[in-house]
Every structure is written in structure tokens, then in C-alpha cells.
Amino acid sequence: MAEWTDAVASAPMSSSGPSLGKLGGWLVAASAASIVAVSAFYVLSPPAAIDPALDVDPVAAAAAAVEGARTMRLAGLFGVIGDLVLALGALLLMAEAAIERRSSAAAGWGAVALSALVFEIVDALAGFVLPAAGASPEVFLGLRNLYAALFLAGTATFGAGALLLARGEPRLGRLLGGLCVIDGVLAIAAVALVFAGLPLGPLVGGAVGFGALIFVAVGARITRLT
Structure with a gap:
């Protein structure tokens, strides 16, 4: 088994190798553009509704979520699609890096994929759950805290x-x-400062x-260079 694994790892890269990188780069660029749109819709939403702070006034935040239901729903719509596509693209690039034994890049793309899956839940909560729960501040607070914790x-x-990719992704x-x-x-x-109690939620966003924005360019560059 060990000999077979070593043989596969040392074999010349076939056409499937570059295809992983090119497809993964394209998916990362496209999904990152979608997430730019998500960020814009968050900016257009009431700050009290989308700020990932852990200490909020539940009544004010619930009212803000109801008020911002339209832009939050658009953020959620773009987000649940873009996050999944980003996760897929990052997983393809992680597989490519693993095949080529670039451990830092593989770990970096794995972290990006995991982050995208976490944000799949965050954006679903923001777009389709929090506005609907705004009528009940008690219920809203628990869901809002889950949203904030996952956002962070x-x-x-x-x-x-991003730090791992800066070290291990040569492209x-x-x-x-x-x-x-x-x-x-x-x-x-x-994130550390928000957990410490400072009101820096907008900095996290x-x-x-x-x-x-950076990953639109990252995905485009990887697609071009692969």
C-alpha cells in the first residue's frame, strides 16, 4: 500500500492536475465576486441587525432585522450560493495542492473551504431566519448569538x-x-478584539x-497561470 501511494505521488502530473487548478480557480473567482455582492447587501442593511457583536440589545436588533429584511434576504440569497461554490473551488485547489505535496497551500485552501461552509450557515441565518424571528426578541436573541459566533x-x-496561502501558494x-x-x-x-468586548464588528465584516475582493483576483490569477 505504501509503495502504491508513493508511486502515485511521484508520478508525472497528468492533464487532470491542471484541470483541478483551472476549475478551482474559476470557481473561487466567481464565488468571491458573489461574496462581494453579499458584503454590499450587508452594508445596506441596518447595522444593528448584521453586526457580529456578541452583546446586543435584542429588541433593537430584532426590530432592525425586520426593517432590513429585503437587503438581508438578498445577502442570504447570494451568500448561500456563493459560499457553496467557494467551498467547492477551494476543495479542488486543496486536492491539487495535496497531490503536489504543497502542505501549506493544501491547509490554506482547506481552511478557506471550511470558512465558506461556516458562512453558508451564517448567510442562511441572516437572509432567511433572523428577519422572520424578529417578531419574538427572545427567540431572536438565541439565533442572533449563533449568527454572531459563527460569523466570528x-x-x-x-x-x-489566507495566511497559509500567502506562505504556500506560489501562484x-x-x-x-x-x-x-x-x-x-x-x-x-x-475577531479577537470583538471577543475581548470591543465594538469592532464592522471591522470583522x-x-x-x-x-x-482579493480572492476574485486570486482565483482569476490561478486560472490564468494553470
């Missing part, structure tokens, strides 16, 4: 993935690699939006 966890995971180049480092540090620091 997904952002930190994405930041870790990023110096500029995109540097931007991934900036966004990764920003994402993790912002900004890190996600900035990261989505």
Missing part, C-alpha cells in the same frame, strides 16, 4: 487560510500574497469583504 469563527478561519505572487497577509492578520485581530 468563519472570519478567523478564513484569515488563517499568488508578491502583491496578492502580501494582501492575503494583511487581510489574514486583520481578520484574526478583529470589512475583513470578509476585503478578502472577497
